[in-house]
Amino acid sequence: MASRRGSTVTRACDSCRMRKVKCDASEDCSNCRLSGLPCQYTSARRKRGPKVTRALRAIEKARQATPNAYTPALEDRLPSNEGPMFPPTPSIWADSQGQQGHEDLTPSFSGTEIVPTTESAGAIRDSLVQSMNCSIPSIPALNVINLCIELYMKYTFPTAPCVHEPTLQASANKFFAEDSSAQLFGTGSWGDKVVDMRAFTLLTAVCASVASVLPKSLLPYQEALAEPCLKASRNMLKVFEDFDIEHPCATSIISRSLHSTALQQITGKSALAYHILGQATLLLQTMRLYREDALSSHNALQAQLLRNAFWQLFAADKASACLGSRPFVLHEMLFGEELTLRLSGETMVPLMSTSSPWFEETLEGKILLGFHFIPRLWSTAASLLSDIKAYGGVDEDAEMKTRLIQDYVVFSGILDELPQWLQTSSLIVCSEDGRATQCQRTMFWVQRCTIMVTYQCLRLVILQQCINSKAWDIIGLNGLALTIAMAKIGIIYDFIQTLEDIPFVYLQVKGEPTVQRIRVVGSVLLEMTFNPENETIQERAKNYFVKLLDILGRLDSKASDEMSSWQP
Incomplete structure (x- = not known):
């Protein structure tokens, strides 16, 4: 493609200027094409010549225009060759005591742009590998990471199909194999480095989420993985966070969602977890993912991941609306445009690896059908609850009353449409089952657990609202x-x-969402234990409350101690 200015390049594109590389100044320069970056020329041209000379001219002009406003002290603000114009900034890697985690983790500072360094990315990866080797010396790091991927696909993917298994496996081999190169993030263009850093961020976020949620019976060394992987993933994201926010992709949203899950499970800090999830939600809205046409600019794999990520966060937001656990921000009225995103695209890109021992050609399609049932369940309940609040028992509005009754009947019968493979009769384990069948039933059990616990909880929430x-x-x-x-x-x-x-085990692998549903029911039970009107119902309420406490105790939930203090 022809250059904008003939053979002489007098102005580089924004991306090349930031990276300080030679630009051919074409309409879509070669560097940006190779890196997959947007090629733009938005920065204003700068006049050539010494900066000091231009500054002196400006001061002289100001003195002539307003002589009383000029003071010699202004000359002290002129740039010089003795030091930088801007004061040094603290490292983004400094811990709460102000101590530096790594000597080479301070990003270089140029103007107002934080420029990530290859050294910082490499140090984060090396620190994690060292931590894993010290904590789990008997098992190679690559084996541990691959186990986390396998567990994610079995126990998390059914309700969060937002990762591409072959890509995760390739990232594991790249970053955690024993013969991994020391220059993992040091080769290729800036765009290539971002791809690598994003891959590492997502992979370690997956491991952090798995290790924080799954019980020790599935992952014995979870405590040695959860916090180090979460720290590494969040630190790596900080290295390229400015760029990631300006140029988001599916990984940008999914990594933050996984960070939120891990933070909630590890620390119990709901406000912090919600803040991180809010970042993912804001990116989703910025990308207008509620619109089907917003996916047209992405390749098929990205579109599939973005579509699934939207519906996962949409369901989580509807859960917030129904349970009142936090502010909800993905309401259709807030989009400013019609919600046109479909549950499925015209073509489905497989996200599961065909080499998985449980792979079967129709499996992923079945999983997606069960996954799509979840946002539908939450959305139906959220609409019904909103309409009941608006109705307020006004007998005169007969038309609205009739519609609400019909909507409640529809919600009550929603499980009639549950696919056959999610029915209990299809999930009974047989001794003749091979490994593939057992793994598939595990995935379906995860979905059934989510759907059934949610449905029963929502029945009580709707009753309470009525x-x-x-x-x-x-x-x-x-x-x-x-x-x-x-x-x-x-x-x-x-x-x-x-x-x-x-x-x-399927209650355990759902983590905080299961606990939240139990907490909602427990609060209603607690109120009923003080009901003096009927001793039989009061006694049943006390017995059920004890059962919930026992389940929470076995789940090792941070909410169990809180509910124990409520016990009558």
Whole structure:
């Protein structure tokens, strides 16, 4: 492609100027094409000549225009060759005590742009490998990372199909094989380095999430992995964070979502976890991923990952709206445009590796159908709850009342559309099952656990909202205290029965979301234990509360101690 200025290049594109590399000044320069970066010429041209001369002219001009405003002290602000114009800034890697984690982790500073360094990225990776070798000396680091990938695909992918397994496996070989090159982030263009750093960030985020959520029965050395992997992933993201925010991709959103999960599980700091998840949500909105046409500029794999990431976060946000656990920000009214993103694209790009021992040609399609059932469940409940609040028991609005009754009937029967492979009868383990069948049933159990626990919890939340809005007739109640108490205790019985029917490991691998559902039911039970109107219901409520405490204790949840203090 022809140069903009003939054979003489007088101005480089923004990306080449930042990277200080030679630019051919074409419409889409060769460096940007190779790096996959946007080629733009937005920076204003600078006049040539000594900066001091230009500054002196400006001062002289100012003195002539406003002689009283000029003071010799202004000359002290002129740039000189004795030092930088800007004062040195603290390293972004300094810890809370102000101590430097690594000697070479301070990014170079140029103007207002933080310029990442290859040394910082390499030091983060080396520090993690060293930590793993010290904590788990008997197992090669690569084997540990590959186990985390396998566990993610079995226990997390069914409800968060937002990673490409072959890419994760390739990243593991690149960064954690014993013969890995010392210059992992030091070759190629700046764009290539960003690709490598993003790959490392996502891989270690996956490991941090897995290690923080899964029980020791599945990952015995989880404690040696969770915090080091989370720290490495977050530190690596900081190296290129400015660029990542300006040029987001699927990894930008998914890594932050995984960071949020790991932070919640490791630290219990809900506000911090929500803040990190909010960053992912903001990127999602910035990219307009609620629009189908927003995916047209991405390749097929990126589009598939972005689509799944949107629906995962959309479901999480609807959960916030239903349970009141935090502010929700992905409401359709906030988009400013119509939500047109489809659940599936015209072509589905496989995200699972065909070399996996449990791979089967129709498996991923089944997993996606179960995954799409989850945002539908939350969205249906969220709309119903919002309408009940707006209704407020106004008898005169017969049309709205009729519609709410119909919507409640639709919600109540939503499980009728659950795919056959997610029914309990299809998930019973047989002694003749091979490894592939067992792994597939594991994935389906994870989805069933999520759907069933969520559904039973939402039944109680909807009942509670009808009580608050004095709209009992929507769900067929008459408003009498005993009738309402009987309806509550019946739903709570179904909820506890669901928990007991599900193999316990699947409650464990869902982590905080399961605990949150139990906490919601526990708060209702606690209120019922002080109900003096009916001793039988009061006694049942106390027994159910003890059962919930026992389940929380076995889940090793940070909420179990809190609920124990509530015990009547």
